Amino acid sequence: MKKLISTLTLALCSALVSQAYANEKVKVGILLPLTGNFAAVAETQKEGALLAIDVINKRGGLNMPGGKVLVEGEVGDDEAKQDVGVRRYRYMRDAGVKGLGGQTFAPLAYAINSLVGKDPLPYYPVCVMSKEAFQKGKLSDSTYATAYSPWTVGYMAGQSAIKTLGKKKIFFLARSDSFGWDIRDGVYAAAKEYGAEIVGYDEVSLGTSDFTTVLQKVRAAKPDVFISAQFAADAVALLKQVQQMGLNKETTIFNAFITNVVAKGLPPEALENVYAMHYFYYDLANFADKEVAKSAKEFTDLYRAKYGRPPDAYAAIAYIAYMEMFRGFEEAKSFDPAKVSAVMRSNNGSFNTLKGPARWREDHAAEYKYAAFLVKGKGAKDQKNEWDLFNVINAVGGDQVMPSLKSLGY
Numbered sequence: 001m002k003k004l005i006s007t008l009t010l011a012l013c014s015a016l017v018s019q020a021y022a023n024e025k026v027k028v029g030i031l032l033p034l035t036g037n038f039a040a041v042a043e044t045q046k047e048g049a050l051l052a053i054d055v056i057n058k059r060g061g062l063n064m065p066g067g068k069v070l071v072e073g074e075v076g077d078d079e080a081k082q083d084v085g086v087r088r089y090r091y092m093r094d095a096g097v098k099g100l101g102g103q104t105f106a107p108l109a110y111a112i113n114s115l116v117g118k119d120p121l122p123y124y125p126v127c128v129m130s131k132e133a134f135q136k137g138k139l140s141d142s143t144y145a146t147a148y149s150p151w152t153v154g155y156m157a158g159q160s161a162i163k164t165l166g167k168k169k170i171f172f173l174a175r176s177d178s179f180g181w182d183i184r185d186g187v188y189a190a191a192k193e194y195g196a197e198i199v200g201y202d203e204v205s206l207g208t209s210d211f212t213t214v215l216q217k218v219r220a221a222k223p224d225v226f227i228s229a230q231f232a233a234d235a236v237a238l239l240k241q242v243q244q245m246g247l248n249k250e251t252t253i254f255n256a257f258i259t260n261v262v263a264k265g266l267p268p269e270a271l272e273n274v275y276a277m278h279y280f281y282y283d284l285a286n287f288a289d290k291e292v293a294k295s296a297k298e299f300t301d302l303y304r305a306k307y308g309r310p311p312d313a314y315a316a317i318a319y320i321a322y323m324e325m326f327r328g329f330e331e332a333k334s335f336d337p338a339k340v341s342a343v344m345r346s347n348n349g350s351f352n353t354l355k356g357p358a359r360w361r362e363d364h365a366a367e368y369k370y371a372a373f374l375v376k377g378k379g380a381k382d383q384k385n386e387w388d389l390f391n392v393i394n395a396v397g398g399d400q401v402m403p404s405l406k407s408l409g410y
Helices: 002-023 039-058 082-094 106-118 150-164 178-194 212-221 233-244 260-264 290-307 313-332 337-345
Strands: 025-032 062-064 067-077 100-102 123-125 169-175 197-204 225-228 252-257 275-278 350-353 356-360 366-368 372-377 390-396
Touching: 025 039, 025 082, 025 313, 039 067, 039 100, 039 260, 039 290, 039 313, 062 313, 067 082, 082 106, 100 106, 100 313, 106 123, 106 178, 123 313, 150 178, 150 225, 150 252, 150 275, 150 372, 150 390, 169 178, 169 212, 178 197, 178 252, 197 212, 212 233, 225 233, 233 252, 233 260, 275 390, 290 313, 290 356, 313 337, 313 350
Parallel strands: 025 067, 025 100, 100 123, 169 197, 169 225, 225 252, 252 275
Antiparallel strands: 062 067, 275 372, 350 356, 356 366, 372 390
C-alpha cells in the first residue's frame, strides 16, 4: 500500500511539474539598434525574429519534455553602442532570457560574444561579423552566426563580377574599418584566383556623404567594374552620386552587399543596372532550384501576411537564426547552452533554411548552398510594383566562398 501511495505521489508531482512547465513562457532576447544609423535594417531584423516566434507559437509552442512552451520576445535597443548594448544585454540576462539574437553593428556582436563565453547562453548574432571573429578560439562555444564574414561578401562579389559578368579590371572602394577591409580582401582573393586586375583602390570612413573625389578617381582609372563596400545609408549616398555624375554610363556598378532598404532609398534611375550580392531576395519565381523557390515563397507569404510587404535580406538572416535557436532547444530538449550547441554540431552541422540547405562549420559560421544571389537593379520601366526591385541572375555558395578553416587556425 505504501509503495502504491509513493508511486501515485511521484506520478502526481511529475504531472504537476510537467503542467507547470508546459504553461510557462520562455523569453528570448532580441537586441538591435532600433535607433540610429542602422535603424531601418534593424527593424527588418526585429520583424524576422518576431515572425519566427509567431511560427513557433501558432503551432502551440516549443516541443519540450514537459509539454508545449510558448516563446516571448524581449526586445531591446542597443543603439549600435558598445556600452548601451552590453548594459541592455545584461538586463536581458537578469530578466531570464534563455537565448539571444541580434546586432547589426558587428563590433558589438563580438563584445557580447565575449560575455557569452564567460557566462554561456545560446547566442545567434544576425550581422556580418569580421573575419577575425571566426578565428579559432574567438567565438564562444554557444555562439552561432547565420551570416558569414565580409570576406565572403567580397569574394562572392569579385567572383560574380569576374566569372559571371566577365569583368577583368576592378576599381574597389572600401570602408575604413574591418567590414570594408574584409570585403576588400575577399575581392582581391577572387581577382587573384580568376585572373582579374585591381586598377584602382580607395577607402572612406563610415558615414561619408560626399564621394565626388573618389568617383573622379574611378573615372580616371577606366575600370570594367566599380565594386564598393558601402552599406545602408552610405550605399544610398554613393549610388545616387554615381548616377548623378553619369559614371553608371561609363562602367559597371557593383555594390558588394545590398538590401531592399537600400534599393528603396534610390531613385529607379540610380538603381537601374546596379549589380550586387543579396543574402536573400524574396522573388525567386524564376530560380532554377524550384524547391528553394517554393520555400522562399512560403516565407515571403508568411512575412507579407504579418507585415504587409515582402521580407528583406536581414529579416531572413534573423528568421533563420531564431529558427535555429528554437530547433536547438527542441532537439536538445533543454535550454542548456552546451546541449543546444551539441545539436548545432550534430549531423555534420546540417540544417535546412528558407533559402535551401546549410550547415554549421567548425568555426560556427553558416555555410549555405546558396550563400547569396547575384541581382541586377531594375529601372522604372521594368518595375511592376514598388517592391519589384531586382532581377536574380544566379547564386553562389558552398565552402568555396568561405575563408578556409585552415586560414582561420583550425
